[in-house]
Amino acid sequence: MSTPNAAMELDAIDQRMLEALARNARISLKELAEVAGLSSPSAAERLRRLEDRGVIAAFTVDIAPEAIGYSLQAIVRVRPLPGQLHVVERIIQETPEFIECDKVTGDDCFIGRLVVRSMGELDGILDKIAERAETNTSMIKATPVKRRLPPLSP
Amino acid sequence: MSTPNAAMELDAIDQRMLEALARNARISLKELAEVAGLSSPSAAERLRRLEDRGVIAAFTVDIAPEAIGYSLQAIVRVRPLPGQLHVVERIIQETPEFIECDKVTGDDCFIGRLVVRSMGELDGILDKIAERAETNTSMIKATPVKRRLPPLSP
DNA sequence: TTTGAAAATACTCTATT
DNA sequence: AATAGAGTATTTTCAAA
Numbered sequence: 001m002s003t004p005n006a007a008m009e010l011d012a013i014d015q016r017m018l019e020a021l022a023r024n025a026r027i028s029l030k031e032l033a034e035v036a037g038l039s040s041p042s043a044a045e046r047l048r049r050l051e052d053r054g055v056i057a058a059f060t061v062d063i064a065p066e067a068i069g070y071s072l073q074a075i076v077r078v079r080p081l082p083g084q085l086h087v088v089e090r091i092i093q094e095t096p097e098f099i100e101c102d103k104v105t106g107d108d109c110f111i112g113r114l115v116v117r118s119m120g121e122l123d124g125i126l127d128k129i130a131e132r133a134e135t136n137t138s139m140i141k142a143t144p145v146k147r148r149l150p151p152l153s154p
Numbered sequence: 155m156s157t158p159n160a161a162m163e164l165d166a167i168d169q170r171m172l173e174a175l176a177r178n179a180r181i182s183l184k185e186l187a188e189v190a191g192l193s194s195p196s197a198a199e200r201l202r203r204l205e206d207r208g209v210i211a212a213f214t215v216d217i218a219p220e221a222i223g224y225s226l227q228a229i230v231r232v233r234p235l236p237g238q239l240h241v242v243e244r245i246i247q248e249t250p251e252f253i254e255c256d257k258v259t260g261d262d263c264f265i266g267r268l269v270v271r272s273m274g275e276l277d278g279i280l281d282k283i284a285e286r287a288e289t290n291t292s293m294i295k296a297t298p299v300k301r302r303l304p305p306l307s308p
Numbered sequence: 309t310t311t312g313a314a315a316a317t318a319c320t321c322t323a324t325t
Numbered sequence: 326a327a328t329a330g331a332g333t334a335t336t337t338t339c340a341a342a
Binding site: 192193195196199200 | 309310311312
């Protein structure tokens with residue numbers, strides 16, 4: 001029971017492959033194979049298994065919001081008024097400026113991240129939510145830890 | 155002054171390419187070209203320019219933390235005690251379970267996301283920070299909005 | 309900026325260890 | 326599980342518009 005499920009273990013080769021993909025998901029299988037110390041077909045097979053096991057959820061692109069005009073980012077804690085939970089959840093989902101949102105324990109029901117072009121835009125979005133929830137907004141000044149992989153070794 | 159910088163504009167082709175890459179960053183140039191309605195060389199050239207302009211920050215892999223044993227995720231707000239700001243920032247950076255962290259305005263100085271295998275592990279991490287900061291932890295129960303692209307059209 | 313065609317690379321399949 | 330080799334597909338380059 002305290003033995004971790006073997007299916008969850010990543011060996012050194014898996015780890016090197018995931019680290020290489022985290023640096024550049026568009027790396028060729030050939031390069032990936034070199035990093036892993038395998039032939040290309042073996043690397044392809046490993047990659048397929050990592051996907052099948054659900055370890056790899058997706059290959060995605062990181063956009064720089066500021067490069068397309070979103071000069072401000074905020075983290076918003078949202079506490080729906082009684083009876084408004086589902087409406088608030090839908091409003092958040094339908095507001096595309098919310099680029100991620102988690103539902104959490106504690107006083108705050110939702111914690112979301114949003115991008116805006118201006119304070120005016122932020123104000124407009126928060127006003128819409130204000131009818132149905134209390135919000136607490138923190139503007140992002142810096143990002144000391146950019147999104148990174150969790151520790152891969154047990 | 156109210157005119158957005160033209161360099162920040164994404165045309166319909168750029169948008170389709172970014173959306174396709176957000177779905178699968180390892181899509182081939184050939185498929186990307188089909189999505190865009192261009193030849194492969196044109197798609198490659200557009201892609202290169204999106205990278206050069208800084209619109210594309212990186213191609214990355216999304217790991218499913220629960221598939222490698224991290225059954226719990228938390229959002230932690232961290233408020234360093236007087237004089238402890240930089241030490242706390244370093245502790246967070248050096249704790250690999252923090253998979254992202256922002257420095258924000260307001261009472262909370264840092265808001266971070268962390269993954270753990272158990273409540274015991276979470277407790278250990280928070281105890282280490284507790285000597286130097288107040289923390290407020292929310293466990294993630296669900297994710298109503300998974301990381302997605304910001305709106306791409308002005 | 310885009311295209312088409314050719315050359316260079318990379319990928320995938322099968323058989324094999 | 327991993328590999329080698331062969332056949333297939335993709336990517337890159339380049340001249341031209």
